[in-house]
Amino acid sequence: MPHSTVASPSTRSASAGRRGLLALATAAAVALGTLGLATAPATADAAPRTGPADHVQTSLNDLVRDGGFPAALAAVRGRDGRTRDYTAGVADLKTRAKVPVNGRVRIGSNTKTFVAVVVLQLAGEGKLDLDAPVEEYLPGLVHGNGNDGRNITVRRLLQHTSGLPDYARDLPPFSEFQHRYFEPRELLDRGLAQKPVAAPGEGWSYSNTGYVVLGLLVQKVTGRPIGEEVTGRIIKPLGLRDTYWPGVGEQEIRGAHPHGYAPTGPASMVDVTRMDPSMAWAAGQLIATPRDVNSFLVALLGGKLLKPAQLEEMRRTVEMPAPPAGWGYGLGLMRIRLSCGGYAWGHGGDVPGYETRNGVTEDGRSAMVAVTALPGTPAAGQQVNAALDTALCAGR
Numbered sequence: 001m002p003h004s005t006v007a008s009p010s011t012r013s014a015s016a017g018r019r020g021l022l023a024l025a026t027a028a029a030v031a032l033g034t035l036g037l038a039t040a041p042a043t044a045d046a047a048p049r050t051g052p053a054d055h056v057q058t059s060l061n062d063l064v065r066d067g068g069f070p071a072a073l074a075a076v077r078g079r080d081g082r083t084r085d086y087t088a089g090v091a092d093l094k095t096r097a098k099v100p101v102n103g104r105v106r107i108g109s110n111t112k113t114f115v116a117v118v119v120l121q122l123a124g125e126g127k128l129d130l131d132a133p134v135e136e137y138l139p140g141l142v143h144g145n146g147n148d149g150r151n152i153t154v155r156r157l158l159q160h161t162s163g164l165p166d167y168a169r170d171l172p173p174f175s176e177f178q179h180r181y182f183e184p185r186e187l188l189d190r191g192l193a194q195k196p197v198a199a200p201g202e203g204w205s206y207s208n209t210g211y212v213v214l215g216l217l218v219q220k221v222t223g224r225p226i227g228e229e230v231t232g233r234i235i236k237p238l239g240l241r242d243t244y245w246p247g248v249g250e251q252e253i254r255g256a257h258p259h260g261y262a263p264t265g266p267a268s269m270v271d272v273t274r275m276d277p278s279m280a281w282a283a284g285q286l287i288a289t290p291r292d293v294n295s296f297l298v299a300l301l302g303g304k305l306l307k308p309a310q311l312e313e314m315r316r317t318v319e320m321p322a323p324p325a326g327w328g329y330g331l332g333l334m335r336i337r338l339s340c341g342g343y344a345w346g347h348g349g350d351v352p353g354y355e356t357r358n359g360v361t362e363d364g365r366s367a368m369v370a371v372t373a374l375p376g377t378p379a380a381g382q383q384v385n386a387a388l389d390t391a392l393c394a395g396r
Helices: 025-035 054-065 110-124 154-159 184-192 208-222 226-238 290-301 308-314 378-393
Strands: 071-077 083-089 261-265 268-271 334-337 343-346 349-351 354-361 366-371
Touching (some): 054 378, 071 378, 110 154, 110 226, 110 290, 208 226, 226 290, 354 378, 366 378
Antiparallel strands (some): 071 083, 343 354
């Protein structure tokens, strides 16, 4: 997962990585640290499919059998716009219910891409300047312990080069806040209680705190809640019927969905489906389906959400100081190297109970893979990333 590692943010439009970003460090770090790294042995039943893309199904079956995930689901969209859905495992470890095809999951830090699109739309409308300091829009808000909004631009917040520390380090164990509501300002204050991890613009360091600031910035500029702006500017225009911003205090997942789990020991898991997502807010609160995320990415890279100038800015990447070498992070968007050649654009999200990886290629192929627990080992995490790579390369 992203830590407070720092590296030079020299721009490299070709920099990218094969693996997806282990996003939403807040939830991932707390959940794994509190509930243990061990994952229950896979005992779920796989749901094999037949057809020309069986290697995608095989990768999901392997996630359940070898990766220790209760369930895996995916949607793979070809260049022709046709989508194949996949499931493996069980949706509920108690009832052994089948995994719903294209079920809803918490998509964690994929939320950042939605928020970034709203910010870039506002920039395209002339309502904010990417290179203006945060202080200009939120005077006096970002300060303390060496953190200074006068030196942090909107662009640096979007690309994680602000130097702002991550509020994850100051959260209690997940079991203590699973059902607790957090005001966005409280999340910000927990981040600002720490010293910067680097001077603004002098290093890349994943920061959920930065996206909380962006959520507050959008609300200040538009006069409306960030969830409403995401809904009105992206979700409704694109017809994403299975994507939504949970309401205040809404802990359940609406509609058909697999349960999310966290390990409690070497051979046991606890159901963490029900939780208050406010601990992620603008950094990772959204709920969606694999098909909807694919549709969002296709529309974004197809120029349906941003003007050409803003989309170009979004795709301008800085180097990320994490293996494998060559990862690239733009403005709320990551460039991923594929084993079959070329690149995909996407993000990824980690939140207790769910991990998602997604991407869309330059020629219009897109895929999202979701599992119903955070990886218990680095190998399991790599396996999820590999499943995305398989899904994106399958139809080439």
